[in-house]
Amino acid sequence: MDRRTFVKAGCIGSASLLIQGLDPGVRADTVPSITPTVELRGLADYKASPLGMPGLFPGRVIEARDRNAIVRNRISQPIVHRLLERAMTELTGESSARDAWAKFIQPNDIVGIKINPSGAPACCSSPEIIREIIAAVRSVGVPARNIVVYDRYSYEIDLGSYQALLPTGVQIVGIQDAFTSGVVGYEPSVYCDANFFGEWETRSYMASIVAHEVTKIINVPTMKDHSASGVTGALKNLAYGTFNNVARTHRAPHSFTNPLIGLMCTVEPLRSKSVLHIMDGMRLVWHGGPLTQVQDFIEQPGILMVGTDPVAMDTIELEAIEAKRREHGAPSLWQHDSSSITPDSNIFFHDATKNLFFRQPGHVAAAGKLGLGVADLKQIDHRLL
Amino acid sequence: MTMETSTTKSLPDWPTLLGDNARTGGQRKHQTHSPEKAIWQFRGSAVRSAPVLDDDLLYVAGINGTIYAIDVAKGTSKWKFAVPGQVHSTPSLFGNAILFGCDDGKVYAVDRHAGRKLWEAPSQGEVWSSPVVRNGVVFFGSADGKLYAIDADTGHAKWSQELGGRIYSTVHAAANAVYVGCGDGKVYCLDAESGKIMWSTPTGNGIDSSPAVADDIVLIGSEDFFVYALNASTGEVRWKYETGLGIASSPAVAGDFAAIGSKDGFLYAFEFHTGQLRWKTAVADVITAPPVIADDTICIQAGGLFALDQSTGKMLWRAGLGGSIQSVPILAPDTIYLASLSGEIYALR
Numbered sequence: 001m002d003r004r005t006f007v008k009a010g011c012i013g014s015a016s017l018l019i020q021g022l023d024p025g026v027r028a029d030t031v032p033s034i035t036p037t038v039e040l041r042g043l044a045d046y047k048a049s050p051l052g053m054p055g056l057f058p059g060r061v062i063e064a065r066d067r068n069a070i071v072r073n074r075i076s077q078p079i080v081h082r083l084l085e086r087a088m089t090e091l092t093g094e095s096s097a098r099d100a101w102a103k104f105i106q107p108n109d110i111v112g113i114k115i116n117p118s119g120a121p122a123c124c125s126s127p128e129i130i131r132e133i134i135a136a137v138r139s140v141g142v143p144a145r146n147i148v149v150y151d152r153y154s155y156e157i158d159l160g161s162y163q164a165l166l167p168t169g170v171q172i173v174g175i176q177d178a179f180t181s182g183v184v185g186y187e188p189s190v191y192c193d194a195n196f197f198g199e200w201e202t203r204s205y206m207a208s209i210v211a212h213e214v215t216k217i218i219n220v221p222t223m224k225d226h227s228a229s230g231v232t233g234a235l236k237n238l239a240y241g242t243f244n245n246v247a248r249t250h251r252a253p254h255s256f257t258n259p260l261i262g263l264m265c266t267v268e269p270l271r272s273k274s275v276l277h278i279m280d281g282m283r284l285v286w287h288g289g290p291l292t293q294v295q296d297f298i299e300q301p302g303i304l305m306v307g308t309d310p311v312a313m314d315t316i317e318l319e320a321i322e323a324k325r326r327e328h329g330a331p332s333l334w335q336h337d338s339s340s341i342t343p344d345s346n347i348f349f350h351d352a353t354k355n356l357f358f359r360q361p362g363h364v365a366a367a368g369k370l371g372l373g374v375a376d377l378k379q380i381d382h383r384l385l
Numbered sequence: 386m387t388m389e390t391s392t393t394k395s396l397p398d399w400p401t402l403l404g405d406n407a408r409t410g411g412q413r414k415h416q417t418h419s420p421e422k423a424i425w426q427f428r429g430s431a432v433r434s435a436p437v438l439d440d441d442l443l444y445v446a447g448i449n450g451t452i453y454a455i456d457v458a459k460g461t462s463k464w465k466f467a468v469p470g471q472v473h474s475t476p477s478l479f480g481n482a483i484l485f486g487c488d489d490g491k492v493y494a495v496d497r498h499a500g501r502k503l504w505e506a507p508s509q510g511e512v513w514s515s516p517v518v519r520n521g522v523v524f525f526g527s528a529d530g531k532l533y534a535i536d537a538d539t540g541h542a543k544w545s546q547e548l549g550g551r552i553y554s555t556v557h558a559a560a561n562a563v564y565v566g567c568g569d570g571k572v573y574c575l576d577a578e579s580g581k582i583m584w585s586t587p588t589g590n591g592i593d594s595s596p597a598v599a600d601d602i603v604l605i606g607s608e609d610f611f612v613y614a615l616n617a618s619t620g621e622v623r624w625k626y627e628t629g630l631g632i633a634s635s636p637a638v639a640g641d642f643a644a645i646g647s648k649d650g651f652l653y654a655f656e657f658h659t660g661q662l663r664w665k666t667a668v669a670d671v672i673t674a675p676p677v678i679a680d681d682t683i684c685i686q687a688g689g690l691f692a693l694d695q696s697t698g699k700m701l702w703r704a705g706l707g708g709s710i711q712s713v714p715i716l717a718p719d720t721i722y723l724a725s726l727s728g729e730i731y732a733l734r
């Protein structure tokens with residue numbers, strides 16, 4: 001019996017969930033023929049919350065937009081403030097922004113704000129939006145010291161200068177440094193286990209800050225395409241920003257981001273604690289994501305989306321990026337043509353017809369099938385402000 | 386009549402990030418050449434900050450809280466000193482002490498020959514800025530939003546002053562005033578003796594950059610994309626220049642030459658007194674580190690080490706080592722020392 005078999009044997013009869021053969025939603029010739037078994041293990045005895053995904057307003061997405069919210073890459077703090085207030089009151093039906101926030105956050109909460117600094121400085125969760133979220137959370141009585149702005153990598157947070165730009169008192173945490181390994185900062189009993197490409201370490205562990213420290217999570221994804229998953233939105237920001245050892249799910253040109261992104265989002269307590277998603281669409285990356293710094297592929301529509309349903313939000317995002325790619329004559333995110341694949345990241349970053357992987361935008365709909373939200377555009381209550 | 390009892394006031398100052406406006410780390414300007422080989426490689430822990438060199442010891446602060454004193458002749462550790470928090474602060478040298486800030490909220494002074502603690506001084510937030518020294522007083526900013534002045538002999542507090550945001554900018558300490566950028570977007574000038582705010586000048590976003598000060602001009606970058614040259618006496622804007630993205634890099638200044646990087650990936654060179662652009666050169670995708678000025682050459686770490694001709698901005702050579710976003714190379718007379726985010730320290734010759 002090898003080490004991993006021994007560990008798995010110890011899990012039998014526990015709360016682990018075995019999912020086999022979940023429809024990956026992609027053509028058979030573009031993925032390895034065997035879909036791996038994914039074993040999910042949540043935090044023992046954790047009681048699910050009704051605020052958990054898809055949350056209080058399944059299928060509802062509020063999109064606030066102002067062209068002047070971002071001008072020549074500079075974001076207007078007053079306009080962002082106004083957009084967020086309007087979106088939150090529209091989402092909740094409350095008359096005041098404070099009452100809207102109070103539907104999700106209580107004064108005794110430890111609030112995690114999950115940013116996406118990947119791609120900084122060209123496109124990352126805008127510090128201006130994070131400032132507004134912090135101010136709103138504080139308005140319902142949460143002290144600054146109980147607000148934690150976090151992501152996986154310290155050096156990416158550093159690139160975004162969040163440390164200098166956010167208010168005093170809040171904690172800013174990088175779960176791991178760029179080159180640290182092992183499970184420091186991660187909870188060993190909460191994981192996703194799957195062998196995608198024969199890798200030695202088949203587990204991805206949940207960050208301890210999510211498992212144990214924060215009581216609520218406000219998710220602040222950006223609006224970007226993603227070379228492997230199609231888009232990186234609310235679902236991927238949560239999943240791949242919470243679990244470690246996730247790069248192993250891509251091996252060019254293949255990617256198992258579908259189904260893993262959705263599966264990870266079902267693991268408790270991530271699912272229950274993620275009560276609100278605020279998508280930063282000040283910038284929209286339609287090619288080269290998630291790391292591009294090439295401004296040719298980054299537009300500045302000044303969008304802010306708010307909702308509790310990450311699937312509905314990502315469905316809207318996916319449509320917007322598809323539309324933008326069509327407008328620029330770039331191939332669909334759904335295209336799985338071998339001639340579009342390049343192993344050269346420099347070519348990929350500068351040529352919108354090329355990609356590193358067969359993208360897996362089907363991860364959004366797959367997450368819908370897992371009960372995380374609504375993926376059918378016709379059923380989404382998409383309100384434009 | 387008062388007696389001068391301090392033992393440190395007669396020691397050379399370390400008044401700004403890396404000791405001087407050229408960011409040489411106390412090495413002064415001299416010629417540098419394209420390195421041909423690594424004479425040694427030291428494996429430490431991940432490093433964000435810049436190393437400093439003196440007395441044949443290279444001091445490197447690992448993010449994991451370990452400070453290494455490396456014998457540069459051998460490339461081996463002479464001593465290590467561990468603190469209980471992460472370290473992102475670039476060390477400063479003063480007398481027999483190495484000074485650095487820590488995420489545990491303290492500034493530490495460590496005997497740089499023996500590797501033992503001399504004193505520690507508290508703040509209420511992490512200290513990423515470098516402690517600087519002028520006239521026997523250590524100045525540093527903290528993420529708690531306060532600027533601190535402490536006695537360099539004892540670490541005892543002299544004064545503290547609350548500013549409007551987090552302070553990650555390193556102070557520039559002049560004879561009677563100290564200058565610093567702040568997360569609230571303002572550049573501050575404080576009286577060095579009392580900590581009283583003399584003036585503050587707003588920019589359009591928070592400030593991560595550390596100022597250089599010369600000829601009554603304060604030069605600093607802002608996350609609002611602009612480089613600002615302010616009148617050091619009044620705070621009035623003398624000139625400003627717009628780059629393509631925010632600026633976390635700190636300026637290096639030598640005579641009438643000034644250079645600073647931007648997150649747009651360009652290194653910009655100016656006439657210091659007028660702000661006239663001399664050249665701009667695309668170096669990497671992103672620049673956040675300060676450049677260092679050698680004799681006729683300017684070097685910068687931006688995922689690798691790059692050397693540019695100071696007069697033209699032409700790329701002279703590059704080395705694919707020292708992957709780092711904030712560190713600064715030490716340009717010693719015959720050797721270049723380089724720290725990296727991967728934890729490798731290189732001596733190149």
